[in-house]
Amino acid sequence: MSTSKPPIIAIDAMGGDIGLDVTLAAVAHIQKRYHDVRMIVVGDEPAIRSHKSFSAIDAARIDIHHTTQVVAMDEAPANVLRHKTDSSMWKAIELVRDGKAQACVSAGNTGALMASSRYILKMLPGISRPAICAVVPSRGGHVHWLDLGANVEAKPEQLVQFAVMGSELVKAVDEKPNPIVGLLNIGEEAIKGNDMVKETSKLLEKTDLNYSGFVEGNDIFLKEKLDIVVCDGFVGNVALKSVEGIAKYIQTTLEQEFRRNIFSKIAALFSLPVLRRTKARIDPRRYNGATLLGLQGIVIKSHGNADVFAFANAINVARLEITNGIIDHIRCQLDRQQNRPAAEEHTA
Amino acid sequence: MSTSKPPIIAIDAMGGDIGLDVTLAAVAHIQKRYHDVRMIVVGDEPAIRSHKSFSAIDAARIDIHHTTQVVAMDEAPANVLRHKTDSSMWKAIELVRDGKAQACVSAGNTGALMASSRYILKMLPGISRPAICAVVPSRGGHVHWLDLGANVEAKPEQLVQFAVMGSELVKAVDEKPNPIVGLLNIGEEAIKGNDMVKETSKLLEKTDLNYSGFVEGNDIFLKEKLDIVVCDGFVGNVALKSVEGIAKYIQTTLEQEFRRNIFSKIAALFSLPVLRRTKARIDPRRYNGATLLGLQGIVIKSHGNADVFAFANAINVARLEITNGIIDHIRCQLDRQQNRPAAEEHTA
Numbered sequence: 001m002s003t004s005k006p007p008i009i010a011i012d013a014m015g016g017d018i019g020l021d022v023t024l025a026a027v028a029h030i031q032k033r034y035h036d037v038r039m040i041v042v043g044d045e046p047a048i049r050s051h052k053s054f055s056a057i058d059a060a061r062i063d064i065h066h067t068t069q070v071v072a073m074d075e076a077p078a079n080v081l082r083h084k085t086d087s088s089m090w091k092a093i094e095l096v097r098d099g100k101a102q103a104c105v106s107a108g109n110t111g112a113l114m115a116s117s118r119y120i121l122k123m124l125p126g127i128s129r130p131a132i133c134a135v136v137p138s139r140g141g142h143v144h145w146l147d148l149g150a151n152v153e154a155k156p157e158q159l160v161q162f163a164v165m166g167s168e169l170v171k172a173v174d175e176k177p178n179p180i181v182g183l184l185n186i187g188e189e190a191i192k193g194n195d196m197v198k199e200t201s202k203l204l205e206k207t208d209l210n211y212s213g214f215v216e217g218n219d220i221f222l223k224e225k226l227d228i229v230v231c232d233g234f235v236g237n238v239a240l241k242s243v244e245g246i247a248k249y250i251q252t253t254l255e256q257e258f259r260r261n262i263f264s265k266i267a268a269l270f271s272l273p274v275l276r277r278t279k280a281r282i283d284p285r286r287y288n289g290a291t292l293l294g295l296q297g298i299v300i301k302s303h304g305n306a307d308v309f310a311f312a313n314a315i316n317v318a319r320l321e322i323t324n325g326i327i328d329h330i331r332c333q334l335d336r337q338q339n340r341p342a343a344e345e346h347t348a
Numbered sequence: 349m350s351t352s353k354p355p356i357i358a359i360d361a362m363g364g365d366i367g368l369d370v371t372l373a374a375v376a377h378i379q380k381r382y383h384d385v386r387m388i389v390v391g392d393e394p395a396i397r398s399h400k401s402f403s404a405i406d407a408a409r410i411d412i413h414h415t416t417q418v419v420a421m422d423e424a425p426a427n428v429l430r431h432k433t434d435s436s437m438w439k440a441i442e443l444v445r446d447g448k449a450q451a452c453v454s455a456g457n458t459g460a461l462m463a464s465s466r467y468i469l470k471m472l473p474g475i476s477r478p479a480i481c482a483v484v485p486s487r488g489g490h491v492h493w494l495d496l497g498a499n500v501e502a503k504p505e506q507l508v509q510f511a512v513m514g515s516e517l518v519k520a521v522d523e524k525p526n527p528i529v530g531l532l533n534i535g536e537e538a539i540k541g542n543d544m545v546k547e548t549s550k551l552l553e554k555t556d557l558n559y560s561g562f563v564e565g566n567d568i569f570l571k572e573k574l575d576i577v578v579c580d581g582f583v584g585n586v587a588l589k590s591v592e593g594i595a596k597y598i599q600t601t602l603e604q605e606f607r608r609n610i611f612s613k614i615a616a617l618f619s620l621p622v623l624r625r626t627k628a629r630i631d632p633r634r635y636n637g638a639t640l641l642g643l644q645g646i647v648i649k650s651h652g653n654a655d656v657f658a659f660a661n662a663i664n665v666a667r668l669e670i671t672n673g674i675i676d677h678i679r680c681q682l683d684r685q686q687n688r689p690a691a692e693e694h695t696a
Contacts, residue, residue, distance in 0.1 A: 139597065149534050152542040186497050186585040194500040194582055217589025221597040231586070234542055237534040238583050239590040241565025246591045249487065249569040250598055253629050257622045264622045270615040274605045281601050 006036045007322040009103050009315060010095040013043035014070045014088040016107025017305045023107070024053035026311035030319075031058050033312075037319055040065050040101050043088040067091045071108050073304055077115035089113060093120045096297040103298035103318035105289070107306050114150055117292055117299045124331055126338050127294035131162045132233070132301065133169060134240070134290040137282055140224040144170050146293065147230075149237030156200040159183070159230055160207065161334070165293040166228040167209055168333045172324035173317075179227035182215030184235060196232070207337060244284065251279075289314030291321065298327060354384040355670040357451050357663060358443040361391035362418045362436035364455025365653045371455070372401035374659035378667075379406050381660075385667055388413050388449055391436040415439045419456050421652055425463035437461060441468045444645040451646035451666035453637070455654050462498055465640055465647045472679055474686055475642035479510045480581070480649065481517060482588070482638040485630055488572040492518050494641065495578075497585030504548040507531070507578055508555065509682070513641040514576040515557055516681045520672035521665075527575035530563030532583060544580070555685060592632065599627075637662030639669065646675060 013023040020043070027039055038061060041048055045066035048054060069087035071080050084090055089112065092104040097120050106113050114130055123130070133146035146162050147154065154162070163181045170179035183201055185193040193201075193214065204211040212226070217239060220229050231239070254275075258268040268275075280286070284303075288310035292299040298321045302314035321327075361371040368391070375387050386409060389396055393414035396402060417435035419428050432438055437460065440452040445468050454461050462478055471478070481494035494510050495502065502510070511529045518527035531549055533541040541549075541562065552559040560574070565587060568577050579587070602623075606616040616623075628634070632651075636658035640647040646669045650662035669675075 137597065139600075152534065152540075184586055186500065186582055186589075192500075217586045217591070218593030218596065220590055221593035234534055235583050235586050238532055238565045238579070239587045241534075242568055242587040243565070243590050243594045245566030245569035247594055247598065248566065249485065250595065250626075250630055252487075254622075254626045257626045257629075258619075260622070260625070264619075267615070267618040267622050270618045271606075271612075274602075274608070274612045274615055277608075278598075278602045278605045281605075282598055 006038055007103070007319050008038045008040065008101045009105060009318045009322070010040045010042055010065070010092040010101035011315065012088045012092040012104065012106035012108055013041045013048060014067075016302065016311070017073060018307075020047060020051045021053065022306060022308055022311050024048065024051055024057060025308040026315060027062065028053065028056035029308060029312040030315045031061060034316075034319060038062070039315070040092075040095055042067055042092040042095070044068070065091055065095065071112050073109045075109060075112055077111045080112040080116055081119055084112075090116055090120070093117050093297075093299065096299070097121050102322045103300060105300045105302060105311075105314050105318050107302035107304050107311060107314070109304070110149070110301060113299065113301055114292060117295050117297075121295045121297040121299070123294055124296055124334055126334055127161055128158065130292040130294040130299075131165065132236075132290050133166055133293050135287045136220065136240075136243070137287065138221050138223070138226065140226060142287070143220055143226055143229055145220060145229045145231075145236065145240070147233040147236050148240050148290065149233045150292070151233040153234065154196075154232035156196060156203050159196075159200040159232065160203045160337075161294070163204060163209055163211070163228065163230045164207070164333055164337050165330050166230065168329040169291060169293065169321075169326060170227045172326045172329050173320050174227070176227060178210045180225055181209050181211045181228045181230060182213065182219065182223070182226050183211070184220075184229055184231035184239075185214040185216065187214065187216065247282065247284070285310035286313060289317035291317065293330070296327065298322060354386055355451070355667050356386045356388065356449045357453060357666045357670070358388045358390055358413070358440040358449035359663065360436045360440040360452065360454035360456055361389045361396060362415070364650065364659070365421060366655075368395060368399045369401065370654060370656055370659050372396065372399055372405060373656040374663060375410065376401065376404035377656060377660040378663045379409060382664075382667060386410070387663075388440075388443055390415055390440040390443070392416070413439055413443065419460050421457045423457060423460055425459045428460040428464055429467055438464055438468070441465055441645075441647065444647070445469050450670045451648060453648045453650060453659075453662050453666050455650035455652050455659060455662070457652070458497070458649060461647065461649055462640060465643050465645075469643045469645040469647070471642055472644055472682055474682055475509055476506065478640040478642045478647075479513065480584075480638050481514055481641050483635045484568065484588075484591070485635065486569050486571070486574065488574060490635070491568055491574055491577055493568060493577045493579075493584065493588070495581040495584050496588050496638065497581045498640070499581040501582065502544075502580035504544060504551050507544075507548040507580065508551045508685075509642070511552060511557055511559070511576065511578045512555070512681055512685050513678050514578060516677040517639060517641065517669075517674060518575045520674045520677050521668050522575070524575060526558045528573055529557050529559045529576045529578060530561065530567065530571070530574050531559075532568075532577055532579035532587075533562040533564065535562065535564065595630065595632070633658035634661060637665035639665065641678070644675065646670060
């Protein structure tokens with residue numbers, strides 16, 4: 001099992017809106033914090049070695065994998081599959097497939113990362129497409145939420161798979177033995193909702209998951225006993241982005257009001273520690289690093305505009321998933337749900 | 349036309365989590381602010397007359413319509429249609445149908461209000477079900493957002509109707525001649541999204557609406573040039589409630605941090621005016637009063653837990669829609685979209 005070996009993480013160093021400025025500094029940051037982590041920095045080797053942030057990296061503890069291409073943030077996935085197989089994103093995923101790394105992290109474009117990952121790593125048995133799973137803060141601590149946009153539509157059976165994968169992720173990463181699953185709907189009463197969620201709910205009740213029934217949008221953040229929220233990718237993506245939008249709007253409004261006049265500016269000085277602590281608790285950078293679940297390998301998607309702190313968090317998510325053997329756990333659980341013998345027996 | 353007559357609004361006085369404590373005080377509040385508004389207070393007349401808030405009402409400027417039943421907040425719509433036809437909610441809607449009032453306002457349960465309104469008032473020609481339209485704050489001022497949960501599924505043609513009705517509402521209430529419509533999707537690129545939104549987008553381009561294309565969840569709050577956001581009721585309801593959830597979570601977090609120690613408590617004292625102004629700007633009570641669009645009459649839904657200020661806002665929404673002749677505008681525009689002669693010729 002992977003749990004005893006030191007984790008090796010492939011970093012798509014060229015990906016994201018910013019690229020090397022962020023990714024190399026994050027590599028240095030992770031090196032300082034986790035001494036057993038090895039990283040393979042994938043990208044343009046001369047550019048990497050000559051970059052100002054390279055000096056902060058302990059070069060003895062990384063490998064550099066040279067690539068010549070970069071996937072653009074707006075590039076069509078099909079174009080990447082055809083013409084960008086020497087890109088930093090592509091090679092980082094290949095390193096996972098080839099067992100050279102146990103996870104890869106990219107801030108590159110989501111569509112390209114998903115398509116390339118599916119093509120290179122393949123899906124776990126019984127899973128047709130990956131689901132994007134991210135962590136958001138909540139009254140109970142935090143919640144894992146999926147799918148956040150990998151699939152624009154989902155069948156009830158797929159939503160059940162999302163619940164299974166999400167549960168295994170929480171068991172492994174949060175060390176919760178029996179995580180609570182909620183199904184996102186427009187009302188808690190069973191009569192509400194469309195046919196898809198009703199059918200999914202029936203299926204979820206038949207599983208051995210700790211399924212607590214329907215939850216509403218506000219429950220994601222306010223319900224204390226909730227670990228996993230499941231929905232289709234269209235709903236999840238719209239809701240997550242709406243949440244990001246209002247949070248930004250509230251922040252801007254608060255800043256405007258603190259800048260309004262001399263009295264409010266003085267109040268701002270007094271309030272600085274409070275505002276900083278509040279911001280830290282809801283800081284989306286703390287929650288950066290979404291997992292593409294359902295692949296035969298760990299792929300972590302960072303926000304494209306992540307800064308060093310945020311990108312380092314995404315690398316840390318990869319580290320946690322490696323050390324907790326998340327892929328084996330999911331594979332095993334999917335096999336159980338499908339009433340087949342455990343994965344180990346298949347692959348032995 | 350209705351614009352010259354003084355507005356008459358039927359108030360479901362018994363509806364909502366709180367009932368008379370809120371509704372009667374809100375009636376008094378509106379009376380003080382708008383001298384030309386008449387209200388018909390619908391509910392248990394002895395209870396209304398003996399209520400402590402009744403003394404604040406100018407009794408000469410209201411009518412009381414006595415009813416014996418109350419619709420419970422968790423009551424099934426079908427039960428209301430069969431057994432609650434002498435309820436305050438039902439009678440308030442009937443007063444609109446019978447021309448005694450030009451709008452009704454209820455904080456009662458959404459499902460019952462929608463089902464009763466459809467049954468009593470009927471839909472406008474070509475509209476199959478109402479859409480719930482609410483106002484949310486945004487960088488550009490505010491945005492009208494629909495559907496927020498009236499329909500768990502919607503066809504492209506219905507989403508186009510939502511856009512038409514929303515546009516007419518904004519034209520009438522906000523006095524914007526050419527309001528900008530966005531279609532909620534998971535990406536701005538036309539290749540993204542499910543078949544439903546792609547088909548809707550094509551249809552919207554063929555209308556004479558000021559359609560600006562796809563918008564994402566964050567755009568609702570952050571895009572300056574946006575007046576109407578259209579989506580199906582499942583997505584809208586989940587996203588709106590998610591937004592309410594994170595806003596509440598941020599507020600609680602901020603309050604906790606301000607209460608943390610003696611220094612933060614002093615900072616809170618200094619910051620009180622700033623926090624109050626910020627809260628006022630994003631206060632959901634200011635935006636209370638969702639319109640059930642598509643009916644042959646004005647029905648305004650207040651939040652069930654609205655307080656006096658919030659419920660008075662919902663009454664004011666009704667007032668604005670009456671004085672702007674919103675139903676005639678929508679009817680006329682729907683007829684135009686359906687390439688039929690204008691409504692006035694039909695009903696003349």
